[in-house]
Amino acid sequence: MTLRELVAAALGGSAEPLRAQGLPRGVAEAVAAGVDAGRAHDPAPEATRRVTLGDRPSPRASGAGRPPHAASPLAWRATPGGGWVLAEPVSRGGLLRWAELDRSGQLTALLHWSTSAAGEPRLARAMVRAPDLRWAAVLPMQGNSTLWSPADAIASVRPQTDPPGPAAEAAQATMPAQDYARLTHIPPVDRPAALPRGVGTAVLNLLAQLMSNQQRDPVRYRGPYPTPALFEALCASFAPEGPLAVARARFTRDAAAQAFAGEMREQPLPWSPRPYVASVYPDDNLYVQWRGASEMGCVWLGESAFARCAPRLPMPAGGRLWREDTPRGPREAVGLVALGRPFRRYMEADPAAGTFARAGDWDEGTAGTLPGGGGPQPLEDALRLAAVHWAVVRCTPALAPAVAGLAASLPMTWAPVPRALTRVDEGGIAVHAGLGPHFRALAANPAQSADGPQALALMLVSDLFAALAVDLARLGQARLEAEPTPEVAALLARGRECQQAAQQALAQLLPRVLAQLAQGLLLPG
Structure with missing residues (x-):
C-alpha cells in the first residue's frame, strides 16, 4: 500500500487497511472509530462532538484488543486547541501518540509505532496534515543523504480524495535518523527549500508534539543550518x-x-516545545494553528500564511491576522497589510465560536486581470533594479550570487497576486498590482493616514522589497542546494563582493526611486 492509499484508508475510517499495514488492532479500531465519530456530526455543534468523542469507550474497554507498550488504557484525550489525541501512557513517563483529530473531527495525524528487539516503541512512519492540506510523511531509515547516514526521509502526498495537486511520494528531504520515542534535540533537514511550503512547518510541529508528550524541555538544535529562516520556522x-x-x-x-x-x-540556545494544534477546513483550503481553545496563532489559505500581529498602527506588512472590535463583538481579520494599514481582507473569524466567514476580497486574483483590466505589466527598470539590489544586500553572503543571478534572469511584473504581496517562482516575480491604488488612496486622504507621500514611499519600498527578499532568498537557496557543494571560502568571498557592489548601486538608485514613488510614479493603476 502506498502512502497515498494509506492516507485514503485512514480518511475513510476503515480499520482493516490500517491493520493490514501493521497498525495494532486496538489502535486501528480506535482511529477508525474516531474518524467515524467526527464525520457523524455537523462541524457546527462543537459541544456535541466533544461529548461524543470524550465519552467513547477506549478500545481496551470495548474489547478491541491490547495495543503494544500500554501500561494503561489507550484513549482519545482532549487537546488545548479543542481537538483530540489518541495516546497511551508509557512506563517511563509521558505519552505515546498514535493519531490526532481536529476540533471538527478530521484526522490530522497518524503515527505507526512498531516494537524494537528490546521491546521499546519505534516509529515506523508518521503522517501529519500540512498547512496546504497535503500530508507530510516522516519515513524512518528510508532517507539517502550525503550529509548523514542513516537518514530519515521526509515526503509529501495528497490523498486521492483531495483536489488535484502534486503527489510526490519520493523523499524530498532527509534528516539524521532519530529515536522518535526518546527525542533529545531538534534535528536538521538537508534540503528545506525542496519541501513544499508548509511541509517543514508540519514536521517541526510533530517533533514539538512528541517532545512535549515525552516531557523534553528544554531542547536544542543540533545541526549545520542555524539560519534566520530556520529560526522563524522554529x-x-x-x-x-x-x-x-x-x-x-x-x-x-x-x-x-x-x-x-x-x-x-x-x-547553545535552549528551546521549549510549544506545539500548535491544527484544524483543517478542506472546502475553503483553510488551515488554522491554534494556541488554545480560542487563540489563533497563524492561519493558512493554501500556501499563503497569515501570522498574528498586534492591532496597533503601523502594522507589519504581509499576510496578517489581527483583532478588530465590531458591533458583533471581537473578531479576527485575515488579510494583507501594506503601508502600515490593512490592504485586503479575505476572511473574518470568531475564534470563541470557532466560525469563519469569507470577506470581500476572498476571490481576488482568480480572474487573472489587474484592477483596471488588462494583464500583467512590467515594473519600471529603476524599481526592479532597486528591489534586486535590496534582496542581494539583505540575504546571507553565501546566497548573494544565487539571488543576484536569479533576480536578474526572471521577469518582474505587476500582477493580480492571490493572497500575497509577492509571488516568486521559476516562472517569474509577481508584485501585487493593488499596491498602486492603495498607495494613492492613503496619500490623497490624510484621514486614512497621517503619513505624507515621502513617508509612504519609504514604507512601500520597505514592505515590497522585504517581501521580495524573503521569496528570492528561498528560491536562491533551492538553486544552491541543487548544485554541487562549492568551496566555502571562495563562495563567501564572492558573496561579500556581490553584496558590496549591490550596496553601492542601491545607495545611488534608492533616492531617485523614493522621489518618483512620492510623486505617484513607478506604480500601476
Missing part, C-alpha cells in the same frame, strides 16, 4: 529562551560559515 512550534531579538542573534551567529562547513554542532 518559533511556530518552539519558544526560544530570552527576548526574541537576542535569541535570534544568538542562534544565527556564524550561520553561513557553519552551514557550508557542514558542522553538526549543538547550538
